[in-house]
Amino acid sequence: MTLLRSVVIFFLCFLPFLSLGRGQSEVSLKGLDKVTGRVYDLKVPVGKPIHFGTLEITAHHVDQSLDTEVPETTVFLEIKESKEGDCHTLFSSWMFASNPGISALEHPTYDVWVSSSKGY
Numbered sequence: 001m002t003l004l005r006s007v008v009i010f011f012l013c014f015l016p017f018l019s020l021g022r023g024q025s026e027v028s029l030k031g032l033d034k035v036t037g038r039v040y041d042l043k044v045p046v047g048k049p050i051h052f053g054t055l056e057i058t059a060h061h062v063d064q065s066l067d068t069e070v071p072e073t074t075v076f077l078e079i080k081e082s083k084e085g086d087c088h089t090l091f092s093s094w095m096f097a098s099n100p101g102i103s104a105l106e107h108p109t110y111d112v113w114v115s116s117s118k119g120y
Contacts, residue, residue, distance in 0.1 A: 027062045027075050031055075032111040041115070053110055055090070056080045073097035075114050079105055 029042040031052045042057065044050050049058040061076040079091040091105045091112075100113035 025062075027059045027073070028115040029057065029075075030113050030115050034109055034111065042112075052112070054081050054083055055107075055110055055112070056082060056087075057112065071098075073114055073116055077112075079112065081107075 025046055027044050027046070029044055031040040031042050032038070033040070033053060040052065042050060042052055044057055044059045046059050046062055049056045051057075056079070058078045058080075059075050060078060063074045065072040074097070075095050077091060077093070077095055078089065080087050080089050090107060093103050095103050095114045097114040097116060105112045
């Protein structure tokens with residue numbers, strides 16, 4: 001009885017922290033090269049880095065809201081820049097497709113924002 005009660009309490013306490021959205025295997029980003037004015041479509045597989053100019057972009061986690069909710073794609077991105085053999089992290093946070101201004105990459109040459117995600 002106490003084991004059952006412990007399991008129930010565990011799920012009641014930690015259920016709000018579990019992701020209720022659908023995990024995705026790929027995210028679509030848009031990348032703007034401010035020097036040329038060109039916008040690029042970037043397909044980023046979860047967990048695998050891609051390169052965009054001097055940037056290395058890795059999507060660590062992607063969630064797409066459920067069909068019954070307001071459509072939203074959220075992505076945990078890590079963006080690093082490599083210059084002359086030196087690599088440093090520029091951005092490591094969540095980005096939201098519906099409002100890219102909430103959490104944005106600040107870079108003099110590039111803009112990156114979330115477009116959408118793709119399921120398994």
